[in-house]
Amino acid sequence: xxxxxxxxxxxxxxxxxxxxxxxxxxxxxxxxxxxxxxxxxxxxxxxxxxxxxxxxxxxxxxxxxxxxxxxxxxxxxxxxxxxxxxxxxxxxxxxxxxxxxxxxxxxxxxxxxxxxxxxxxxxxxxxxxxxxxxxxxxxxxxxxxxxxxxxxxxxxxxxxxxxxxxxxxxxxxxxxxxxxxxxxxxxxxxxxxxxxxxxxxxxxxxxxxxxxxxxxxxxxxxxxxxxxxxxxxxxxxxxxxxxxxxxxxxxxxxxxxxxxxxxxxxxxxxxxxxxxxxxxxxxxxxxxxxxxxxxxxxxxxxxxxxxxxxxxxxxxxxxxxxxxxxxxxxxxxxxxxxxxxxxxxxxxxxxxxxxxxxxxxxxxxxxxxxxxxxxxxxxxxxxxxxxxxxxxxxxxxxxxxxxxxxxxxxxxxxxxxxxxxxxxxxxxxxxxxxxxxxxxxxxxxxxxxxxxxxxxxxxxxxxxxxxxxxxxxxxxxxxxxxxxxxxxxxxxxxxxxxxxxxxxxxxxxxxxxxxxxxxxxxxxxxxxxxxxxxxxxxxxxxxxxxxxxxxxxxxxxxxxxxxxxxxxxxxxxxxxxxxxxxxxxxxxxxxxxxxxxxxxxxxxxxxxxxxxxxxxxxxxxxxxxxxxxxxxxxxxxxxxxxxxxxxxxxxxxxxxxxxxxxxxxxxxxxxxxxxxxxxxxxxxxxxxxxxxxx
Numbered sequence: 001x002x003x004x005x006x007x008x009x010x011x012x013x014x015x016x017x018x019x020x021x022x023x024x025x026x027x028x029x030x031x032x033x034x035x036x037x038x039x040x041x042x043x044x045x046x047x048x049x050x051x052x053x054x055x056x057x058x059x060x061x062x063x064x065x066x067x068x069x070x071x072x073x074x075x076x077x078x079x080x081x082x083x084x085x086x087x088x089x090x091x092x093x094x095x096x097x098x099x100x101x102x103x104x105x106x107x108x109x110x111x112x113x114x115x116x117x118x119x120x121x122x123x124x125x126x127x128x129x130x131x132x133x134x135x136x137x138x139x140x141x142x143x144x145x146x147x148x149x150x151x152x153x154x155x156x157x158x159x160x161x162x163x164x165x166x167x168x169x170x171x172x173x174x175x176x177x178x179x180x181x182x183x184x185x186x187x188x189x190x191x192x193x194x195x196x197x198x199x200x201x202x203x204x205x206x207x208x209x210x211x212x213x214x215x216x217x218x219x220x221x222x223x224x225x226x227x228x229x230x231x232x233x234x235x236x237x238x239x240x241x242x243x244x245x246x247x248x249x250x251x252x253x254x255x256x257x258x259x260x261x262x263x264x265x266x267x268x269x270x271x272x273x274x275x276x277x278x279x280x281x282x283x284x285x286x287x288x289x290x291x292x293x294x295x296x297x298x299x300x301x302x303x304x305x306x307x308x309x310x311x312x313x314x315x316x317x318x319x320x321x322x323x324x325x326x327x328x329x330x331x332x333x334x335x336x337x338x339x340x341x342x343x344x345x346x347x348x349x350x351x352x353x354x355x356x357x358x359x360x361x362x363x364x365x366x367x368x369x370x371x372x373x374x375x376x377x378x379x380x381x382x383x384x385x386x387x388x389x390x391x392x393x394x395x396x397x398x399x400x401x402x403x404x405x406x407x408x409x410x411x412x413x414x415x416x417x418x419x420x421x422x423x424x425x426x427x428x429x430x431x432x433x434x435x436x437x438x439x440x441x442x443x444x445x446x447x448x449x450x451x452x453x454x455x456x457x458x459x460x461x462x463x464x465x466x467x468x469x470x471x472x473x474x475x476x477x478x479x480x481x482x483x484x485x486x487x488x489x490x491x492x493x494x495x496x497x498x499x500x501x502x503x504x505x506x507x508x509x510x511x512x513x514x515x516x517x518x519x520x521x522x523x524x525x526x527x528x529x530x531x532x533x534x535x536x537x538x539x540x541x542x543x544x545x546x547x548x549x550x551x552x553x554x555x556x557x558x559x560x561x562x563x564x565x566x567x568x569x570x571x572x573x574x575x576x577x578x579x580x581x582x583x584x585x586x587x588x589x590x591x592x593x594x595x596x597x598x599x600x601x602x603x604x605x606x607x608x609x610x611x612x613x614x615x616x617x618x619x620x621x622x623x624x625x626x627x628x629x630x631x632x633x634x635x636x637x638x639x640x641x642x643x644x645x646x647x648x649x650x651x652x653x654x655x656x657x658x659x660x661x662x663x664x665x666x667x668x669x670x671x672x673x674x675x676x677x678x679x680x681x682x683x684x685x686x687x688x689x690x691x692x693x694x
Contacts, residue, residue, distance in 0.1 A: 025040065025041040025043075025044050025158070025160070025168035025169070025170055026038050026039070026040050026041075026057070026168075026170050027039045027138075027156040027157065027158055028156070030152070030154030030156070032144075032150070032152055033150075034060065034061045034064045034144050034146070034150065035058050035059060035060050035061065035064065035066075035144050035152065036058075036059045037056070037057065037058050037059070037140065037142065037152065037154055038057045038156070039054055039055070039056060039057070039080075039138055039140070039156045039158055040054060040055035040056075040057050040118065040168070040170040040173060040174060041054055041055075041158055041160060041168055041170065042054065042055070042167065042168060042170075042171045042174050042175075043160065043165055043166060043167060043168055043171070044160075044163075044166045044167070044168045045160060045161055045162065045163035045164060045165065045166050046125075046133065046134050046160045046161065046162055046163070047162075047163065047164055047165040048130050048131060048162075049125070049130075049165075050124060050125055050130070051122050051123070051124055051125070052122065052123050052124075052125055052134070052160075053120060053121075053122055053174060054080075054082075054093065054120070054121055054122075054123065054136075054138075054158075054174075055118045055119065055120045055121070055170070055173065055174040055177065056078060056080055056093075056095075056118070056119040056121065056140055056142070057116070057117070057118050057119075057173065058078070058113075058116075058117045058119070058142060058144070059115075059116050059117075060113075060114060060115060060116070060117065060144060063146050064114070064144050064145065064146045065103070065110075065112040065113060065114045065144070065145055065146070066078060066112065066113050066117060066142055066143060066144055066145070067100075067110065067111065067112055067113070067143060067145075068097055068100035068111040068112065068113070068215075069095070069097045069217055070111055070215070070216060070217050070218055070219050070255075071110060071111060071112075071143075071219070072102075072103075072108065072109045072110035072111045072112075072219070072224055073108040073109050073110065073219075073224060073225065074108055074110060074149075075110050075112075075143060075145065075149070076143045076151070077095075078095065078119055078140065078141065078142035078143070079092065079093075079095075079140070079141050079142075080092070080093035080095070080121055080138060080139070080140045080141075081093065081138070081139050081140075082123045082136055082137070082138050083136070083137045083138075084123070084125060084126065084129055084134060084135070084136060085129050085132060085134065085135050086135070086137075087126065087129075090139070091123060091124065093121035093122065093123055093138075094121055094122045094123075095119050095120070095121040096119075096120045096121065096122070096177075096178055096181060097119070097181070098113070098118075098119070098177050098178075098180035098181055099180055099181065099182050099256055099258070099268035100112055100113055100215065100256075101113075101114075102213065102215060104225060107225060108225060109224035109225045111215055118173050118174060118176070118177040119177070120174050120177050120178050123136075131162075132162065133159065133160065133161045133162045134158075134159070134160040135157070135158075135159050136157065136158040136159075136160070137155070137156075137157050138155065138156045138157070138158065139153070139154070139155050139156075140153065140154055140156070141153045175593075178592075178593075178596065179589055179592060181268075181270075181592075182256045182268035182269055182270040183267070183268065183269055183270065183592070184269070184270050184672075184673075185257065185269040185270060185271055186201075186269075186655045186656050186657070186673075187199045187200075187201045187203075187204075187657075188201075188274075189257065189269075189271050189272075189273045189274075190273055190274050190275070190276035191241070191247060191253050191273040191274075191275055191276070192275075192276065192277055192278040193246070193247055193275060193277070194278075195222070195240065195241045195242055195243045195247075196238050196239070196240055196241070196278050197214055197238070197239040197240075197241055197257070197271075197273060198236065198237060198238045198239070198278055198279070199236070199237040200235060200236050200237075200279055201235065201657055203654055203655070203656070203657040203658075204232065204233075204234070204235055204236060204237050205232070205234060206232040206233065206234070208261045208262060208654075209230075209232045209237060209259055209260075209261060210260060210261060210262050211230065211259075211260040212228070212230045212237070212239050212257065212258060212259045212260065213228050213239070213257075213258050214228060214239055214241060214255055214256070214257050214258075214271070215255050215256045215258065216253075216254070216255035217254050217255045217256070218254070218255075220244060220245075221243065221244065221245075221253070221255075222241045222242055222243050222244060223241075223242040223243075223244060226241070226242040227240075228240060228241060234446055236279065238278070239257075247275050252272040252273070252274070253271075253272070253273040253274075253275070254270075254271060254272045254273070255271055256268050256269065256270060256271065257269045257271045288446065288449075291435050291446075291450050291453075292435075292449055292450055292453040293453070294432070294435040295432070295435035295436075295450045295451070295453035295454040295457065296453040296454065296456060296457040296460075297457060298432030298435055298454060298457060299432075299453070299454040299455060299456065299457020299458040299459075299460070300457040300458070300460055300461065301432075301457075302432070302454075302457070302458050303458065303461050327467070330466045330467055331466075331467060332410055333410060333413050333466055334413075334459075334462065334463040334466045334467055336410040336411070336413035336414045336417070337413040337414065337416060337417045337459060337462055337463075338417065338455070338456070338459040338463060339414055339417065340413065340414040340415060340416060340417020340418045340420075340421075341417040341418075341420060341421055341455040341458055341459050342417075342452060342455045342456075342459075343414075343417075343418065344417065344418045344420075344421035344422065344455075345421055345451040345452065345454060345455040346448055346451060346452065346455075348421070348451060349444070349447040349448045349450075349451040350444065350448075352447065353444045353447055368503065368607070368609035368610075369607075369609075369642070369643065369644050369645045371504055371507050371509055371512045371568055372564065372568050374500050374503050374504050374507075374609065375500075375504060375512065375515065375516050375519070375564065375568050376564075377422060377423070377500060378496075378497050378500035378501060378504070378516060379516075379519050379520075379523055380419075381423075381493045381496050381497050381500070382493075382494070382497045382519075382520060382523055383523055383527065384490075384493055385490040385491075385493035385494050385497070386490075386523070386524065386527040387527070388486050388487060388489055388490035388493065389487055389490045390487065391524075391527040391528060391531050392527045392528070392530040392531035392534065417459070420458060421455070421458070423496070432454070432678075435450055435453070435454060436658075436659045436660060497520075501513070501516055501517070502608070503608050503609045503643075504516050506608035506609075506643050507643065507644060509568075511567035511568075512567060512568045514567075515560075515563040515564060515567050515568050516568075518560075518563065519560050519563075519564075522556045522557075522559065522560050523560075525552075525553075525556060526553050526556055526557070529549045529550075529552065529553045530553070532546075532549060533546050533549055533550065582627070582630075582637060583604075583637040583638065583639045584636065584637070584638050584639070585638070585639065585640075585641070586603065586605070586638050586639060586640030586641075586648070586649060586652070587638075587648075588648055588652060590638070591603070591638065591667075594636055594667075595667060598669050598670075599634070599636055599669070600633060600634065600635045600636070600666070600667060600668055600669050601635065601636045601638055601666075601667040602630065602635050602636070602637050602638065602664070602665075602666050602667075602689075603638045603639075603640065603663075603664070603665045603666075603667070604617075604621060604637070604638070604639045604640070604662070604664055605640045605642060605649060605652070605653060605658075605661050605662060605663035605664070606639060606640070606641060606642065606661050606662055607641065607642040607643045607661050608641070608643040609643060610660075610661050610662060612662055612678065612679070613661055613662045616662060616664075616678075616679065616680040619680065619681065619682075620680035620681050620682050620684065620685050621680065621685065623682045625682045625686065626682050626685050626686065629685075629686055629689055629690075633689065635666075635689070640652065642661050656675065662678055663675070664676035664677075664678075664680065666688050666689060671692075674688050674694055676688050
């Protein structure tokens with residue numbers, strides 16, 4: 001018994017004294033006066049992978065720090081070397097450096113880490129060792145500084161048995177550190193020969209970029225302590241740097257660009273800037289003209305989008321009404337319709353700028369994220385369709401067929417223009433993405449100009465048909481067919497109601513959906529009641545019956561209003577589960593993880609109220625051809641559902657120069673991300689997956 005006990009104590013002593021002893025998947029600590037340092041393993045077991053991720057963990061005392069790959073004007077970065085299974089040749093660990101923080105003191109600039117620091121690094125397992133358990137012997141060097149600097153070094157050992165991959169309890173520390181690496185810049189970044197780092201992109205706005213600084217990943221490139229003056233104009237960011245030597249266009253100017261917004265949110269972007277002259281003010285003016293031109297073309301194409309079809313149907317009826325009128329009548333009708341569109345667009349521009357100035361992060365079509373707005377719009381279109389079907393007749397309507405009151409007709413044109421903009425906002429047409437991003441991140445006067453350009457484009461087809469005599473002559477003369485056409489055009493409106501009801505259903509608010517359907521019955525009774533009252537009033541009979549029906553109408557209006565207020569207006573928001581089985585929900589952390597693992601990813605930013613998104617999904621993304629390509633190429637399909645507001649999706653859209661959906665991005669294994677067009681076909685998607693020139 002005594003011999004057994006002595007043997008046990010001897011083993012414990014040897015393990016304790018051994019400089020390469022192992023404590024789970026975190027090694028024994030090298031304990032110094034101002035830091036405790038260990039090596040972490042991401043996995044408890046080794047499953048035969050070529051690359052293995054470890055982490056150098058340095059737990060620093062307060063007021064002490066260690067250094068980034070570029071320590072700055074003083075300091076030294078950490079380094080790690082590894083021997084695998086007693087291999088005499090050591091390999092250097094490739095450290096994946098998290099974003100540091102700048103430290104300016106005594107006229108010097110340093111880039112540092114403080115607190116509990118984890119520096120992830122990768123090692124490559126030799127082919128002959130991939131089927132064996134791993135015994136790792138590691139040597140690390142690092143520097144810790146406060147008022148004085150102390151070089152440190154230590155030797156560590158780690159045994160990782162063979163087996164299926166299994167995350168260690170320390171894996172989360174390594175993953176958290178990897179998530180703090182700078183993201184790949186979504187913009188093309190340049191540096192002028194005189195030292196101005198500049199970015200030109202429509203998503204850049206002085207409202208959202210209040211502070212910025214650049215940290216080069218090599219020493220001796222710029223005067224690191226020199227002030228870095230930031231200038232942000234709509235579409236242009238300029239950061240003044242002080243190069244030490246003349247910039248060489250053949251060598252990339254690399255480092256980290258840190259940008260802080262008005263909410264103190266800090267983002268770090270990996271930069272490889274090419275040398276290019278600073279854009280002139282003339283280029284900025286050209287950029288504004290391009291934005292307005294894109295908005296105009298996008299507005300024209302918006303007439304072809306599915307969400308605008310109901311309003312186009314209404315305008316066809318209006319064209320038939322004025323086709324044989326005097327040219328002055330057609331001019332006034334066109335002016336009223338255009339004025340309605342422009343008034344709505346200008347109001348939207350003012351609202352967007354005001355809400356963003358107050359801190360709200362809103363995007364194009366944001367009102368469709370409100371169940372209340374969708375319900376009210378659905379009821380409005382349902383009421384108009386009942387009017388078209390002749391259930392009742394209100395002279396101040398959206399058609400005014402047979403009315404001799406020209407003022408009523410012009411009012412109809414104006415309100416039709418307002419309605420066209422409201423139902424058009426869930427759609428984005430080609431050319432609109434860049435224009436909307438520029439408008440929503442620019443000063444008010446620029447936003448108004450861009451939205452006016454879009455409004456003129458939306459109104460242009462109607463204006464051409466109404467005002468050019470050769471087009472007007474193509475329209476048939478008024479007659480009985482107009483009443484038939486008016487009734488027929490009620491059905492596109494009813495289809496729009498079905499779409500809007502489906503949008504409410506996608507919000508997963510059962511009481512809101514019930515109130516919406518109940519409202520259809522209530523509105524049907526109200527329309528029938530109004531029609532009966534109109535008929536009885538024309539005959540001058542049944543006054544008491546008219547009063548009774550009027551009372552019932554008021555009661556129903558009150559009930560619908562109460563139901564809307566209590567069950568729609570104030571209902572809690574729920575998450576949307578509109579993700580297919582073969583897709584994963586969007587997560588920026590998951591996206592970064594997949595890209596670190598060199599896996600291809602296709603990101604689809606969508607919303608259930610975006611008809612363009614739904615058509616693209618049905619026609620292209622869900623097609624057998626595209627799905628087969630995703631499967632064969634092992635492409636991860638990631639879907640971001642913006643049906644209800646999600647800040648992470650809004651930030652992602654904004655970072656890629658967009659203010660609304662759809663947005664499609666393909667991240668290949670190597671190379672830059674590819675942004676696809678807003679209108680997709682299977683062949684377009686396949687081309688972007690396989691054509692390296694895209």
